[in-house]
Amino acid sequence: MAFLQANIYSNILEMEVSLNIILPQRTEKKIGTTTKGKMTDVPVMYLLHGMGGNHSVWERRTSIERYVSDLGLAVIMPSTDLGWYTDTTYDMKYWTFVSEELPSICHELFPQLTTQREKTFAVGLSMGGYGALKLGLAKPENYGAVASLSGAVDLAGRVEDLLSIRGRNYWEGIFGSLEKVQGSVNDPVFLLEQLIKEQKEVPNIFLCCGEEDLLLHANKKMDALLTAQNIVHTFETGPGNHDWVFWDTWIQRVLEWLPLEK
Template identity: 80%
Template sequence: MAFLQANVYSNILEMEVSLNIVLPQKTEKKIGTATKGSLSDVPVLYLLHGMGGNHSVWERRTSIERYVADLGLAVIMPSTDLGWYTDTTYDMNYWSFISEELPKICHELFPQLTKKREKTFAAGLSMGGYGALKLGLAKPENFVAVASLSGAVNLADRPEDLLALKGKKYWEGIFGPLEEMQGSINDPMFLLKQLVADKKEAPKIFLCCGEDDPLLYGNKMMAKALSEHDLEHTFETGPGNHDWIFWDQWIQRVLAWLPIESEKKA
């Protein structure tokens, strides 16, 4: 595997953005992890950070590079600040960047990456879990599977969860008036209903959350809604809280769940 650190310019954000990238590389090592992945049409996972994190946090807090070594999977880890994968009211369009511009930048810089839906995935934790689910529901034509680890996936229905973290001014800077969040593009429940109404092909969805996590209730409600709409999904809970002990363990479960053709799974 190759681990790359890049600074790219976003025309949408009008600023430099940092990325960490794990790319399959054919290697032969006497000691370590030899890899033999394909170097064309490479499946790709967009892996999103949570609040307080950035492009480096998955690499620093987990063994993500080692976990994907035998999967032939590229991992793109962008920094999106505290923008909640949203086109904010203060004119920083993080949603447009992550959903439209970032894939174009990555395909320009790394032409070996697949452009096929059936090989493109998104996942994230907490704020990033919200972002990954939003990508899957709002852009189902681009993602075959998305995973949310301890995601804030029902926040439009539970503004009290938001206000427990930061003040109202912050959240309204991101989303606008909180009372108008329901029924908007920033409401995953609304995106779910819209996807079903439009009869679009939904991605496979994986939700997981720790049994002691304050976001567990919201994840249960999202899982219930997915069941009611008969969408293919997996919802699992286990011991743990809203922390890296849980996420390091469960990202391995997510990787095993992803529909990847690989030497390890063969």
């Protein structure tokens, strides 16, 4: 595997953005792992950080590079600040960046990446879990599978939880009036309902959450909604809280779940 650190310019955000990238590379080692695999049409996973994180946090807090070493999978880890993968009211278009511009730039810089929906995935934790699910539901034509680890997947229905984390000015700077998030393009429940109404194909969805995590109720609610709508998905829980001990363990489960040629 090759590990790259890149600084790219985003025309959408009008600023430099940092990326960490893991790419498959054919290697023959006397000590360690020998990596073989396709160097074209490479499956790609966009791996999103949570609040307080950045492009480097998955690499620093987990063994993600080692976990994907034999999978032939490219991993794109962008920094998106505290923008909640949303086009904010203060005119920072993080949603447009991550959903449109970032894939375009990555395919320009790394032409070996697949363009097939079935081999393109979005995964994230907490805020990034919200972002990954949002990508899958708002751009279902682009993603074959999405996974949310401890995701804030019901933020529209739990305004009081948001206000316990940061003040109203912060949240309304991102989403506008919090009372209007429900039923908007920033509401995963609304996005799911629109997909069902339009009879569009829903990506494979994986949800997981720690049994001691405050966001467990939100994930149970999303699981119940998906079940009620007969949407095929996976929901799993296990011991753990909202922390890297849980995420380092469960990203391995996500990689097992992804439809990769193993």
